[in-house]
Amino acid sequence: MKATAWLCAIPAVWAFGTSLEKPLEREAPLRCPDYSSYAFRRHPPFSAGKFELPYQRPDPACRKFNLSEVEETIRSMKTVVKDPDLFRLFENCFPNTLDTAIAWKGKAAKPYSEKDEDLTFITTGDINAMWLRDSANQLQSYKTLLRANKSSSSLASLFRGAINLQARYILTSPHCNAFQPPTEATSLTAEYPFGAGTDYVVPTPESSAVFECKYELDSLAAFLQLSHEYYVGTRDTTFFGRHRWAEAVETIMNTTSALLAGTYAADGSVAPSPYQFQRQTTTASETLGNGGAGSPVRNGTGLVRSAFRPSDDACTYQLFIPANMMYSRYLGLCADIMDKLDRDKARQMRSFADSIRVGIEKYGRVNHRLFGKIYAYEVDGYGSHNTMDDANIPSLLSSAMFGYVHRSDPIYQNTRRFVLSNENPYFMSGPVINSTGGPHVGPGMAWPMSLIVRILTSDDDAEIVDSLKQLLSSTDGLGLIHESISTQSASIWTRQWFSWANGLFGQMMLDLRERKPHLLGLSYQ
DSSP, rough: OOOBBGGGGOOOOOOOOOOOSOOOOSSOOOOOOOHHTTSSOSSOOOOOTTOOOOOOOOGGGGOOOHHHHHHHHHHHHTTTOOOOHHHHHHHHHHTTTHHTTTTEEEEOOOTTTTSSSSSEEOBBBSSSEEEEHHHHHHHTTTTOOOOOOOOOTTTHHHHHHHHHHHHHHHHTTOOOOOOOOTTTTSSSSSOTTSSSEEEEEEEETTTEEEEEEEHHHHHHHHHHHHHHHHHHHHHOOOHHHHHHHHHHHHHHHHHHHTTTSSSOTTTOOOOOOEEEEEEEEEEEEEGGGGTTOOOOOOTTSOOOOOOOOTTBOOOOOSSEEHHHHHHHHHHHHHHHHHHHTTHHHHHHHHHHHHHHHHHHHSSSSEEEEETTEEEEEEEOSOOOOOOOSSSSSOOOOGTTTSSSSSSTTTHHHHHHHHHHHHTTTEEOOSSSEEEEEOOOOTTTTTTTHHHHHHHHTTTOHHHHHHHHHHHHHTTOOOOOSSSSSSSTHHHHHHHHBBHHHHHHHHHHHHHHHHHOOHTTOOOOO
């Protein structure tokens, strides 16, 4: 149900802004522009390069969350990034989640908690709902700045609040992907209440908290990713024992263990499906076949089923390899946290993670006629496989970015060459931009997110420079990263406000500062 707004369909409307219920620096003015409209217009001052990119940050008083370390990072990057347009794109994008998407931050109320529990509600940007995957990735942009800090106005507090709120959502509705504001956020209004639409879901979720209930394995993996990044940045093991983190992990393991099951029982009868989803729709990728159970899956593969992809599109085959890669990776890493709380549970986590990896390497590899042995995007365990890649993370391309494989791994390199070629049915090429797209928006629409991941997984200077040039020249003069762009016309795109992609661009630029600083000193005019 993730919305896609076309340029020609974006209304030029101003709306009342909403300040945080507990402002961290100063009260917001009575009127702040709605950022969907604000991002659709060019604002001075303009960069000094040929693209003359606008300054798209809201007024400081209209920003949702201010962090001095983020502002200092932006200032320090100005001495490193010599191209004025490239710096302006970083300046706009890196703080975008903090500026625009921290919709509410506060404390949990009874009956949810009797302790001092942080909560952070993060929207995708243009949709007033919190996706587990998106919110984890939005905060990931700032992971290199994360330090232990007990202050409620710190970056660490933002992470704690997101982890706590995600844990609450998972405990009540573990098969769901997107959620409404918590009841404590009285200034926010729930949109499109679940149950008022046409979705049929089994098991029935906690409808008052849910925005959408598409089961996506990567959503559960995203909670583990966010937890791991907080732990690495802070070494704050006490936090994980204070609230309900361990219970949420237990729920995740129980949910995914049930989804190891195949379609058929040992006697040939149809086994009860652990999850079903049906929607009245004219779009095939918005619902599941076979009575909502999806395509048949072989039993005993060691792989966890996923009904939907990170694009929120239905899986063709439910053994979705990138999500299994991500889940295996972060389940194993979070066992290090669980070691401090429950060693037996930590051993179970490592064993589960290892068994998924075995399943990936056994069932997830296929032989391609041009590229040799590669990873498939989806399989069913019976021999059917889907050889493609989608721009949304986790993807096959991003598997080296999140550490399932090293970027030098031969099978990953074969897979990468396939993904970035015209053999991938969703690789989009043209005079404007060349990158992976996907069925969510459709053929001909390339996603800048994939170009950013291409940079993050590359050691080749020429490839990185070419990708940066494409990103810089394809914002349609708005100075922000769009969801998708027509390969034939830079003026045709979706979503002028896509916080995840903006943050990912900033994350990539900081990565280049560490790995390839000389490339940031070049001109991209």
